[in-house]
Amino acid sequence: MKSLERTIPRLAALAGALPMAAVVAAGLLATATGASATTVTDTFGVTITIESDCQITATNTLDFGTTGVLTAAVDTTSTLDVVCTPSTAYDIGLNAGGGSGATTATRKMTGGAATIDYQMFSDAARATNWGDTVATDTVSSTGTGSTQSFTIYGRVPAQTTPATGTYTDTVTVTVTF
Template sequence: MTQRPLLIAAAAAAALGGNAALAAEQTTTFDVQIVLEAACAVSADPLLDFGTAGLLSSAVDSDADITVLCTEGVVYDIGLSAGDNGGGVTTARKMLNGANDVTYDLFSDAGRSSHWGDIIDTDTVSATGTGANQTFTVYGRVPVQDTPPAGTYTDTITVTVTY
């Protein structure tokens, strides 16, 4: 009777895989895909800050960054609006404090010679997506002008990426 557990164990092992003639397998495949559409996302520094000035007897410069992420190979243009106070004219941007204003402009180059507006093929910045973040610096300038009353002057610019 002491051999009975050994016989049961041998029979179990044979049933679980001891008979290679009964082993078989089937395979199949399936495809995997994703459809990527041309897409872009844009973000900007929350503030282009000209700091604190007394008299506007010399130009005041500052800059801020815009970050664009577009699908690789997508050609796009970045436009900057006239601002909430520019009356739709990008060369007439104004920061307001009540009825008083401070004029300023935005440029796409550090030398502040290329006005940055919103007319494609005229004064926007063009680029091609890389699939990674691309950073563009906005260069601002408050030109020499009569100094209005003391206070905080503000405006809001809309960044538009067209692709």
């Protein structure tokens, strides 16, 4: 009993030294064994707008390899990949390249002062020229949202063989949508 008699005055002295709010909070903590938390909820929107769009995702060199005299046609293929949003109609055009005097029907690879004629087609029979006039000699398609691959069919026709060396050209691909 003596121990309790000593403890009560100490608690009373301690209570007098603490702010009343702290004493009340301590009392609440001591008695609230099953207290529950309160929560609130709300919602928020999430949005994105997809516009009609196309991207050229891959192009590969149209490489005719190594050859000797050009007494017969040299054929090769290459591919280009395009991805467009679903239902987006588009046309792929290939320009005449950078060779002097080139057209989309007869492009020119250059090596020094000499050139080598070549052609690009949209079909394996190499009958349909692939140019850059929309709705005339371009390739038309409709986007799916996934990558679509297109084959470029190249041909170096038989012609007078120029000097030895490497002949090059650069063609610009344009997607119109």
